[in-house]
Amino acid sequence: MKLYGYFRSSTSYRLRIALHLKGLAFENIPVNLVTAENKAADFTQRNPFGSLPMLEADGRDRAQSMALLEWLDEAYPSPAFLPRDIEARYTVRELAYAIATEIHAVNNLPVLKYLKDPLRHTQDEIDVWYRTWLKRTLDPVEARLAQLRTGDFLHGDAPGLFEIVLIPQLANARRFQYDLGASPHLTRIEAACLALPAFVAAHPDQQIDSPENKS
């Protein structure tokens, strides 16, 4: 498998976590989002969305991270990202999709770029935008976790679809100086995940295109 991604892209980060959790070997191919390498013709011929991540796997170029995560879990079932029980699957998907649609999508790089140009907002205004969408959805996710009395993970004793989506979002939250003080369930789950090798290997700072990478 070949993963076309960018170290700081939170959807690329999702896929890196997922592939490491599944124990699947993959080649990490950096595509620079900031210089718009993803909009070059040779890339959009393969992925018309011009989006990252793109996974070349099982003879196909695949885009859209949530569809990719669902596909990975069906094509490579162990360890599972979703519980077997239908009710528990709903519990996990409700919170995973809340973060994917209500936070990530609205704070995605193309949206932030549009706020800057043509809409001419300042970086301060963009930062407030970013934290607004974090708060509006992380607070109810935290409330749900409290209702569910979750432990180190949303379901069972291992991370799954929710944690794969959550951890990159919390990394972004910290980058935008978002206060996670009122989110004890989220930060407990984060700490448990960040102690696992799959999450360590997937971290943006560990990627070959990151300036933080010292190897």
Place this chain on the structure above:
Amino acid sequence: MKLYGYFRSSTSYRLRIALHLKGLAFENIPVNLVTAENKAADFTQRNPFGSLPMLEADGRDRAQSMALLEWLDEAYPSPAFLPRDIEARYTVRELAYAIATEIHAVNNLPVLKYLKDPLRHTQDEIDVWYRTWLKRTLDPVEARLAQLRTGDFLHGDAPGLFEIVLIPQLANARRFQYDLGASPHLTRIEAACLALPAFVAAHPDQQIDSPENKS
């Protein structure tokens, strides 16, 4: 089942289509998004996201439309929203999730409200925003459909997850004067869907809270 929704909410529209396709009886309970009834305490106690749709089903208040659609398809498998073949499931989800995350999420009512206040954009600027995100993702979806040589539906001879997400989005596109002239695959699928009773019954104009409803 009880569906708490709003006639013009495109995610409520998704659920109405889905429930009609499954042949499930449900009570439609209007919640006025414009007057923010969804943010009232008696509603957010049941759904901390304060979002529509909310489905009261099988003893649980459920939010997040994509998680709801996946749950409905698992709990009530016939007729299926997703093919059985893993590769075909990926094909459907890639395009369904592209629309859900890259168009709907960015054009959702809370985002448009924020552009107006506090960001003070004009309705013209908001309309351009809306059509921008439509075009950036409908064009590649159209390209994918051309590659796949689809007929009246993305997969097989019946609508599924993709069409459930697409049709409300195209209704919005028309409301915002978006030009669908370069989208022949999308409009062919739309025409096929709008001829089906489930889509007719789910249409915003047919709902009891719509001013267009004459019944």
